[in-house]
Amino acid sequence: MKEQNIKVIDLSDMIKFLWKSKIIILSCTILMIGLAIFGVNRNVKPSYMTSIQVRLPQYVDNRTVNTAVSYANGNLLKEYYRDLNMDPDYPNIKVISEAIKDSTIIHVQFVGQEPEQIKQFADGYQIKYTNGLNRFINETAINDFEVSMVQSNSSINLSQLEKTLPLAKAEVIKDAGIPTENLNASVKTKNIIKFGALGLLLGCGISLVRYCALILR
CATH class of the missing domain: 3.30.70 (Alpha-Beta Plaits)
Known part of the structure; x- marks a missing residue:
């Protein structure tokens, strides 16, 4: 019988990979925060x-x-x-x-x-x-x-x-x-925080996809 080639995901390795991918995660976070600031300044008027x-x-x-x-x-x-x-x-x-x-x-x-x-x-x-x-x-x-x-x-x-x-x-x-x-000051702050969190998740998601692609080779 042929042995099955089972790939095991090591949690510590994954965390290390995320840390190495911090530039990607940080870039996505900053990008989304920038988009949020641009959007709220353009659409949310002071009241x-x-x-x-x-x-x-x-x-x-x-x-x-x-x-x-x-x-x-x-x-x-x-x-x-x-x-x-x-x-x-x-x-x-x-x-x-x-x-x-x-x-x-x-x-x-x-x-x-x-x-x-x-x-x-x-x-x-x-x-x-x-x-x-x-x-x-x-x-x-x-x-x-x-x-x-x-x-x-x-x-x-x-x-x-x-x-x-x-x-x-x-x-x-x-x-x-x-x-x-x-x-409307609180509305701006909430939107910036939401987009920042979304950027963080996006960066982590991209990094995890790259990690999975590496271990599945």
């Missing part, structure tokens, strides 16, 4: 965020709070974009608004690529937003009070109503600052 908080009068109800949230992203915002020559459909700065739970506070975020521009945008928006809020908040309060007066058959007129009804204004409790933290 910065600042925010304001506006507190509505305590007497407003949930309906008014929800209306204030919708108002923050409605026609007011579109008009403001147009005033600044921005395309409302593709603006340089995005606005995100939400109500803080169990409160009358509206939290508005501004996200863009230029910190100074975001700050200027937020300051101008804050003025327009609070002025608009004060108009419809007090109109709502007056209308609700008028309804209650009608239901109670009161003869009080509108001028007397405005004098007796304690009208309040929306209060800015947090102004926008100049953002300094790049929100």
Whole structure:
């Protein structure tokens, strides 16, 4: 019977071969890291965020709070974009608004690529937003009070109503600052680490294929 030519892979020899192939492994790793840096710098733009908080009068109800949230992203915002020559459909700065739970506070975020521009945008928006809020908040309060007066058959007129009804204004409790933290910085780091690990595996894979080819000769 013919003896079978069995090749045995020695783990220590394989590790030594990988060490000798460190230039290939290192080259693949550096190449993939370079590709990652090029890709993220080209496709992942910096993103910065600042925010304001506006507190509505305590007497407003949930309906008014929800209306204030919708108002923050409605026609007011579109008009403001147009005033600044921005395309409302593709603006340089995005606005995100939400109500803080169990409160009358509206939290508005501004996200863009230029910190100074975001700050200027937020300051101008804050003025327009609070002025608009004060108009419809007090109109709502007056209308609700008028309804209650009608239901109670009161003869009080509108001028007397405005004098007796304690009208309040929306209060800015947090102004926008100049953002300094790049929100996408972690995305760049994660992508570079992933591509670096991929390059390491690729280099090891190439080296192992070369090792197997040598022992199978």
